[in-house]
Amino acid sequence: MISSGNCVIDGSRETIMAALQEADRFAKETGLTDKQALQFRLLAEELLGVVNGVAKVRDGSFVMESEDGEYRLRLSARTFPLGEVAERKLLDASTSGENDLHQGVVGKLRM
Numbered sequence: 001m002i003s004s005g006n007c008v009i010d011g012s013r014e015t016i017m018a019a020l021q022e023a024d025r026f027a028k029e030t031g032l033t034d035k036q037a038l039q040f041r042l043l044a045e046e047l048l049g050v051v052n053g054v055a056k057v058r059d060g061s062f063v064m065e066s067e068d069g070e071y072r073l074r075l076s077a078r079t080f081p082l083g084e085v086a087e088r089k090l091l092d093a094s095t096s097g098e099n100d101l102h103q104g105v106v107g108k109l110r111m
Contacts, residue, residue: 004064008060009059024041026066027040044073047075056080060077
């Protein structure tokens with residue numbers, strides 16, 4: 001398994017940009033094509049954007065892994081308490097609009 005460095009995420013623009021730079025480096029290190037690297041970067045941006053934009057991260061970590069052609073983006077974060085509006089936004093991102101474990105964006109984030 002190939003693993004990226006641990007990127008500290010604290011909700012600031014600087015830590016998000018550092019994590020995205022690490023995603024670019026990791027994509028290159030693991031031999032992704034230019035198109036695949038762009039798709040990988042976009043997934044990282046979406047994950048970091050959804051979590052930080054809706055949930056307001058206090059502190060967390062972001063790590064990328066590659067094994068046997070499978071890539072994983074792992075974000076672990078403590079957030080400020082969610083308000084009703086933020087919780088609804090996260091639920092709206094899921095396919096069913098409900099808090100389904102491991103289904104939709106919210107379930108995958110929780111996983």
